[in-house]
Amino acid sequence: MSIRCLIGSIFLVLLLPLSLSAADELDERIDTLYDEELRELFLWLHQNPELSHMEHKTSARLASELESFGYDVHTGIGGTGIVALLENGEGPLVMFRADMDGLPVEEKSGLPYASKAKQVDWDGNEVFVMHACGHDVHVTSLVGTARIMAERRDLWQGTLMLIGQPAEERVGGARLMREDNIWGRFGQPDYAMALHVTSSVPTGMLIADPAPYSGADTVDILIKGVGAHGASPHSGVDPVLLGSQIVVALQSVVSRNLPPRRPGVITVGSFHSGTKHNIISDAAKLQITVRSESAADRALLLDGIRRVAENTGRMMGLSGDMLPEVIVYENEGVPPTLNDIAMLERVRGVWTNTLGEGIFYNEQRLAMGAEDFPFFTVDPYIPSVYFAVGGTDQADFDRAAAGGPAVASHHSPLFKIEPEPSVELSIKASVTGLTDLLQSP
Numbered sequence: 001m002s003i004r005c006l007i008g009s010i011f012l013v014l015l016l017p018l019s020l021s022a023a024d025e026l027d028e029r030i031d032t033l034y035d036e037e038l039r040e041l042f043l044w045l046h047q048n049p050e051l052s053h054m055e056h057k058t059s060a061r062l063a064s065e066l067e068s069f070g071y072d073v074h075t076g077i078g079g080t081g082i083v084a085l086l087e088n089g090e091g092p093l094v095m096f097r098a099d100m101d102g103l104p105v106e107e108k109s110g111l112p113y114a115s116k117a118k119q120v121d122w123d124g125n126e127v128f129v130m131h132a133c134g135h136d137v138h139v140t141s142l143v144g145t146a147r148i149m150a151e152r153r154d155l156w157q158g159t160l161m162l163i164g165q166p167a168e169e170r171v172g173g174a175r176l177m178r179e180d181n182i183w184g185r186f187g188q189p190d191y192a193m194a195l196h197v198t199s200s201v202p203t204g205m206l207i208a209d210p211a212p213y214s215g216a217d218t219v220d221i222l223i224k225g226v227g228a229h230g231a232s233p234h235s236g237v238d239p240v241l242l243g244s245q246i247v248v249a250l251q252s253v254v255s256r257n258l259p260p261r262r263p264g265v266i267t268v269g270s271f272h273s274g275t276k277h278n279i280i281s282d283a284a285k286l287q288i289t290v291r292s293e294s295a296a297d298r299a300l301l302l303d304g305i306r307r308v309a310e311n312t313g314r315m316m317g318l319s320g321d322m323l324p325e326v327i328v329y330e331n332e333g334v335p336p337t338l339n340d341i342a343m344l345e346r347v348r349g350v351w352t353n354t355l356g357e358g359i360f361y362n363e364q365r366l367a368m369g370a371e372d373f374p375f376f377t378v379d380p381y382i383p384s385v386y387f388a389v390g391g392t393d394q395a396d397f398d399r400a401a402a403g404g405p406a407v408a409s410h411h412s413p414l415f416k417i418e419p420e421p422s423v424e425l426s427i428k429a430s431v432t433g434l435t436d437l438l439q440s441p
């Protein structure tokens, strides 16, 4: 054993009990903070949910909390967004983001503190609003993390940048904040982090995997036909039949073109055509969501959609200028959320040391949800870790497995989260991760 190794092991032996007691101390502090302040804050957020781009009360409350801990708070960024800075000497700039918006859903969770809030939506209709995705947990956790990072300034160096983001649900908030030049105004982070609470994972567990969310694209197919009487199909080109063949043929793009061990989804969510039983319409419109996890797979799926749409049109006898038109809405797409592998290993190592080996929930992700967090991290590239925190009591999963009520998914009126364990683990994972990243080089 070299001298360096020997010194290393002595250091490790000295460090181990220390880091354990530091972890206990952090646990206790988070417990007290939850009881004294965060429980009330969570209830307030849960009962005052606001729609995307309209998070005025939420943003004002978050700003005043962060200001009271000594952060330099900038408001009105990208709409209702917040950037809060805590400078603490030379060192890296590390960003942590929480999204703030609720959803137009009427809460039917049966919880004593269920939301009864209503708000006038973007179309002028009054709708019920609910934190049906758990963003109230995210904001509460961000406040707890902010407070504890401010109290433990002796343990880290650099600048902490906390972001309260609007409109994640409409995948517009992160982009708007970037368009407001946040990196130019406040500095470009060396690292970025974010979390999502999830009802499909038991409380007390974390997921920190290489690809937490997929990329999403919004696509329309505009189909032209030739209108005719329903009794004279031979004199028209039927866009309903053409659209139906496109819907069916699209299923072959994922199953026959994408390599079978790479994930992808093409879902036709809407198909509209026609006005009446006996009229062959002259147009149809398909609305499609496309999910992928790399630029190459995204291109493969989008090319496949174009190929299928145009050639099905040809098959039906349409001329070149009449072929179905595929529109990819570049402004409504998001890249996949991909964690930086080196940073992920570093942060997972910290969590293994402070929270224990068993903290990670290892079941494979089955769906292809998307997030707008990559707008902060893709261009320019910023190493990032996006992790998930379990939000449902294990007893609820056991009851569901025994034939009881299913655990409600996100965006459902029945959605609920166990706030205390979710917020507490979110803060603990955030504080330990940030403290490790915020060290002088």
Ligand SMILES: [Zn+2]
Pocket: 133, 134, 135, 168, 196
């Ligand atoms: Zn969400």
